[in-house]
Amino acid sequence: MKSLLLVLCHTVIVLLLLVMDVSGQNNTLLVHHCDPGTEAFVCSVASFVYNTGKQQHSKLIHTGDNRNVRLGFPDSKIPYVLRSRGDPTIPTYDAKLHEELNRPPAVIVEVIAPEPADSGSQYALRYLDLSRNSLSDMEKLHVLVNLETLILAYNFLETLENTVFRGMHNLTTLILSGNGFEELDLAIFPPSLVWLWVDGCYIRTLSLEGAHLPALEKLAAIDNNLHSLNVTMLQTVAPNLEEIFLSENVFNKKTIDALHVALDQAGIAHDGFETYGDLLRIHYPELHNDMSDIQEHLESWDAIISIMAVVLNLLCIFGWVGYRVWQTKRQRGQFNVA
Numbered sequence: 001m002k003s004l005l006l007v008l009c010h011t012v013i014v015l016l017l018l019v020m021d022v023s024g025q026n027n028t029l030l031v032h033h034c035d036p037g038t039e040a041f042v043c044s045v046a047s048f049v050y051n052t053g054k055q056q057h058s059k060l061i062h063t064g065d066n067r068n069v070r071l072g073f074p075d076s077k078i079p080y081v082l083r084s085r086g087d088p089t090i091p092t093y094d095a096k097l098h099e100e101l102n103r104p105p106a107v108i109v110e111v112i113a114p115e116p117a118d119s120g121s122q123y124a125l126r127y128l129d130l131s132r133n134s135l136s137d138m139e140k141l142h143v144l145v146n147l148e149t150l151i152l153a154y155n156f157l158e159t160l161e162n163t164v165f166r167g168m169h170n171l172t173t174l175i176l177s178g179n180g181f182e183e184l185d186l187a188i189f190p191p192s193l194v195w196l197w198v199d200g201c202y203i204r205t206l207s208l209e210g211a212h213l214p215a216l217e218k219l220a221a222i223d224n225n226l227h228s229l230n231v232t233m234l235q236t237v238a239p240n241l242e243e244i245f246l247s248e249n250v251f252n253k254k255t256i257d258a259l260h261v262a263l264d265q266a267g268i269a270h271d272g273f274e275t276y277g278d279l280l281r282i283h284y285p286e287l288h289n290d291m292s293d294i295q296e297h298l299e300s301w302d303a304i305i306s307i308m309a310v311v312l313n314l315l316c317i318f319g320w321v322g323y324r325v326w327q328t329k330r331q332r333g334q335f336n337v338a
């Protein structure tokens with residue numbers, strides 16, 4: 001009886017929550033103003049709803065002189081109902097949305113996974129930050145030909161379509177950090193590129209064949225799986241390269257020594273990258289010395305935790321069996337009394 005009541009109670013609470021959730025969705029403010037003070041630099045709006053498939057849309061009232069817009073920021077200000085609904089707040093970035101944001105020259109979209117839609121329009125967009133969304137495909141970005149800065153850090157890009165950047169004649173800064181492509185062909189980038197960030201991307205092969213990057217000054221390829229690099233060819237491809245960052249790759253000692261010499265000769269500054277073992281020794285000297293000690297400790301801890309887990313499991317089983325036996329006995333006792 002008691003448990004039936006509990007179940008009923010729970011059902012009612014869950015239903016109430018569902019009703020509240022649905023009404024919450026309907027009550028979502030559809031007219032947004034920039035977060036106080038942000039209109040001067042970049043109009044920041046956390047809970048913007050845009051989904052062409054649904055009726056509910058947000059409208060932006062922008063009063064500042066600066067028309068740049070940042071959507072979905074800060075994360076903590078996005079209403080819980082919008083975050084937990086499952087579907088992204090903004091599934092596409094298209095001409096209509098651009099219009100509803102008052103045609104901003106710069107847009108930053110965070111944590112709402114938009115897929116740019118090719119609507120054939122000429123976007124005047126010069127700055128686009130799509131960091132930390134869930135993009136696995138960027139083919140549709142090719143329409144944004146006026147971009148000067150494109151930030152796609154921490155998405156799920158595994159391939160870079162070789163036509164995407166072709167029309168972006170004004171692109172100078174490209175940040176692709178924290179994606180997952182194993183091959184990088186520098187020939188796909190436009191000659192206007194000055195800064196290229198491809199750190200933490202699991203890159204194994206960096207292809208220079210056919211690339212032409214006369215404006216490139218900085219190249220960051222830290223934390224990848226590179227084991228070789230042809231500096232002579234790099235210099236041909238990017239004659240104005242000033243600085244390169246190559247730490248945390250898998251070059252062996254011999255390659256590193258050769259690279260240091262070649263880069264110094266080419267007048268390209270670098271981050272003094274070392275082999276991984278050397279890096280550990282430099283940053284954690286005690287750790288390196290005590291590595292075997294730590295391993296032993298870990299192994300003994302492993303054993304202790306395993307034993308404790310087994311004992312806990314046994315205790316639970318015994319406890320449960322004991323409880324059932326006691327319950328049965330008590331019930332029998334009650335029947336006997338009755």
Ligand SMILES: *[C@@H]1O[C@H](CO)[C@@H](O)[C@H](O)[C@H]1NC(C)=O
Nearest residue numbers: 022023025026027028055056
């Ligand atoms: C939201 O409420 C309005 C009236 O306030 C109603 O017309 C509309 O149909 C509701 N929308 C949904 C999705 O329930």
Ligand SMILES: *[C@@H]1O[C@H](CO)[C@@H](O)[C@H](O)[C@H]1NC(C)=O
Nearest residue numbers: 144145146147167168169170
């Ligand atoms: C690039 O910049 C130039 C000069 O700032 C401008 O005229 C041009 O329209 C821009 N866009 C493209 C795609 O070249």
Ligand SMILES: *[C@@H]1O[C@H](CO)[C@@H](O)[C@H](O)[C@H]1NC(C)=O
Nearest residue numbers: 228229230231232233234236
């Ligand atoms: C580097 O590339 C050049 C061609 O640009 C080639 O002649 C040379 O042999 C290459 N070096 C290595 C070590 O592969």
